[in-house]
Amino acid sequence: MVEELAQADDAIAACADAAAWALPEHALIAALDAAHRLQQRLAAVTLTLIREVDGRGTARTHGASTTAVWLRERLRLTIPAARRLVDLATALDTGNPGIRRALADGHLSLDQARVISDTATTVQATAGTQAADKAVSLLTDWASQFDPTHLRKLGTRILDHVAPDIADAAAQAALDAEARRAARDRHLTLSEQTDGRLRLTGTLDAETATLFRAAIDPLTAPSGPDDTRPPGQRRHDALADICRLALRTTELPEHGGDPAQIVVTTSYDALTRQLGTGTLDTGLNLTPEAARRLACDATILPAVLGGAGQVLDVGRQRRLITGPLRRALVLRDRGCAFPGCDRPPRWCDAHHIHHWANGGPTSLGNAVLLxxxxxxxxxxxxxxxxxxxxxxxEFIPPAWLDPEQLPRRNHYHRRT
Structure with a gap:
C-alpha cells in the first residue's frame, strides 16, 4: 500500500505542476471531476487507515490520550475534525459496508458519507438491517443530485420510502437521533493568535445556545445614543462582562488547588512604580493600563523573578506542590509539558520528576506540570x-519509539 500511495503521490505532484490555463474548457471540467473523485477515493483509504490505527491503540502507545489527539499532532488537524474522522471510520467499519464502497468508488463525498452513515444508523435502530440497506442504496443514488445538507433533510423522511408502515413512529426516533448528533458535535475551540488574542469557533447545542443568548442578549444593547460599537463588538464586550461576573462568584470549582483567578507577573521595580507592564500566566504581555485595570479588581499574587527572568523557588519544604510553588510552576510550564499536549495549567497535576517518596525534593527544579x-x-x-x-x-522517549532517543519538548505553550 505504501508503494502504491507513493506512485499516486508522484502522479498528483505532476498534475499540480501542470498548466491548467492551457486546458480547453471541457478538459478543465473533466480534470476537476477527476480530481474530486480521487479526493473521495483517497478519503476512503484514509478512513481505513485511521480505523486500523484506532483499533490497534497506536495513539496510547505513542503517549496520546485518544486517537483524535494523536491525529491532531500527526496530521495537524483540529480536534473536532479528527474526532469526526475517527467516528466515521468506526461507523463505516462496523456498519453498512455499502457506504464505504460508494466512497471508495468516488460516488460520495466525505460529508455525504457521514450523512448517509448517520441516517443508516437511525434506520437500523428503528426498522432493522434490511431497511437500513435500502436507505443506504437510495441515499447513495440521490447523492449524485443533492449536497450533504439536502441529503440530510431527505434522510429525515427516508422511512416513508423504505419502511412506510413505521414511518410516523420513526420520525420521533429521527428527531432523537438528531439531538444525539447535536450533543456529539458540540464543541468550542479557542485558537490563540500570535498577538495573544483568541479566535472563538464552535457549535452549541440547542439548550446551550438558549442559555448563551439569555445571558448575553441583555448586555449587548447599545449603552446610549453615543454608543457607536457595531453588534460584533457589543457581543464581545458582553462576553467579557459575563466572565467578570462569573469570576466574582464563589461557585466556580477550584483548579489545581487554587480558586479561579488571574495571575499577573511583574517585576518588583515595576510594581513599586504603580504597577508597570505585566504578564499573564498564559504568556500574554499586558499594557500598564490593562494591568492597572486588573489590579483594581483582583488579588495580586506575587511571583519573585530573578535577574534573568527565572522564577525563584518559593514556599517551605512539603510533599504537595501547591500555593506559591504551584504558581511558579505554572508560570514556567504554562500547561501540560508533555510533547504535543495543549492542556492548560488548571487541568494539570504537579509531578515530582524525582519521586518524593524516593527522596526527591518539593521544589521548582524537581517538578513539571502534566x-x-x-x-x-x-x-x-x-x-x-x-x-x-x-x-x-524535556522528555526522552523510549527506545522502541525513537531509537535515537532525542529529547522532545512541548511547543504549544512556549511564547519565545
Missing amino acids: CGHHHRHVHQADWVVRLGDDGHP
Missing part, C-alpha cells in the same frame, strides 16, 4: 523527564 493522562502515562511508560540546560522540561 495533565491527568500524561501524568499516568509517564508513571507507567518508559519516558524520562528532565529539565534542560535552560531550566525547561
Whole structure:
C-alpha cells in the first residue's frame, strides 16, 4: 500500500505542476471531476487507515490520550475534525459496508458519507438491517443530485420510502437521533493568535445556545445614543462582562488547588512604580493600563523573578506542590509539558520528576506540570523527564519509539 500511495503521490505532484490555463474548457471540467473523485477515493483509504490505527491503540502507545489527539499532532488537524474522522471510520467499519464502497468508488463525498452513515444508523435502530440497506442504496443514488445538507433533510423522511408502515413512529426516533448528533458535535475551540488574542469557533447545542443568548442578549444593547460599537463588538464586550461576573462568584470549582483567578507577573521595580507592564500566566504581555485595570479588581499574587527572568523557588519544604510553588510552576510550564499536549495549567497535576517518596525534593527544579493522562502515562511508560540546560522540561522517549532517543519538548505553550 505504501508503494502504491507513493506512485499516486508522484502522479498528483505532476498534475499540480501542470498548466491548467492551457486546458480547453471541457478538459478543465473533466480534470476537476477527476480530481474530486480521487479526493473521495483517497478519503476512503484514509478512513481505513485511521480505523486500523484506532483499533490497534497506536495513539496510547505513542503517549496520546485518544486517537483524535494523536491525529491532531500527526496530521495537524483540529480536534473536532479528527474526532469526526475517527467516528466515521468506526461507523463505516462496523456498519453498512455499502457506504464505504460508494466512497471508495468516488460516488460520495466525505460529508455525504457521514450523512448517509448517520441516517443508516437511525434506520437500523428503528426498522432493522434490511431497511437500513435500502436507505443506504437510495441515499447513495440521490447523492449524485443533492449536497450533504439536502441529503440530510431527505434522510429525515427516508422511512416513508423504505419502511412506510413505521414511518410516523420513526420520525420521533429521527428527531432523537438528531439531538444525539447535536450533543456529539458540540464543541468550542479557542485558537490563540500570535498577538495573544483568541479566535472563538464552535457549535452549541440547542439548550446551550438558549442559555448563551439569555445571558448575553441583555448586555449587548447599545449603552446610549453615543454608543457607536457595531453588534460584533457589543457581543464581545458582553462576553467579557459575563466572565467578570462569573469570576466574582464563589461557585466556580477550584483548579489545581487554587480558586479561579488571574495571575499577573511583574517585576518588583515595576510594581513599586504603580504597577508597570505585566504578564499573564498564559504568556500574554499586558499594557500598564490593562494591568492597572486588573489590579483594581483582583488579588495580586506575587511571583519573585530573578535577574534573568527565572522564577525563584518559593514556599517551605512539603510533599504537595501547591500555593506559591504551584504558581511558579505554572508560570514556567504554562500547561501540560508533555510533547504535543495543549492542556492548560488548571487541568494539570504537579509531578515530582524525582519521586518524593524516593527522596526527591518539593521544589521548582524537581517538578513539571502534566495533565491527568500524561501524568499516568509517564508513571507507567518508559519516558524520562528532565529539565534542560535552560531550566525547561524535556522528555526522552523510549527506545522502541525513537531509537535515537532525542529529547522532545512541548511547543504549544512556549511564547519565545
